Amino acid sequence: MNELLFCPFCGCDAERVDIDAADDENAGGSFVRCRRCDASTAIHFDRKENLTSAWNSRRGAILSPAASAVLSERFRQVDGEGHTPAADDTYPGGLLARAAASYALSAARMALPAGLWPWHASWWKPKDPRRDLVRAGALILAEIERIDRAAEKEATDGR
């Protein structure tokens, strides 16, 4: 397998870095790191063909492919679809959970109760059960994060 898997800690893309600055004590070394968080492999100076497997094997020990897929989808929603924390905070409580429930029902091949899907019908894009559950999981994460931010804000405002 030559392809770098998603970060086991945050689900973001990973990249290989070759250290070539002559003044760097690690010049000539290479490592793989997450583009978002600080996760990385050790620096390899030889046997660099093992870099990919060194990175990819970190993943299985911590997150299953399913969990990694949910986190990746969450970041895709934030970066690609504008579901930023600020935008999510404008939603009434439960709205993201309703969207998640819609995709979970779709995965179960069940009909949606009228009014459950919170957005315009053109935004409703069910695919297959796994993909729908990944979206549901990511939307549940978004709702939990929104709840946590609201609690944090309330605690801060109350001080």
Ligand SMILES: [Zn+2]
């Ligand atoms: Zn990461």
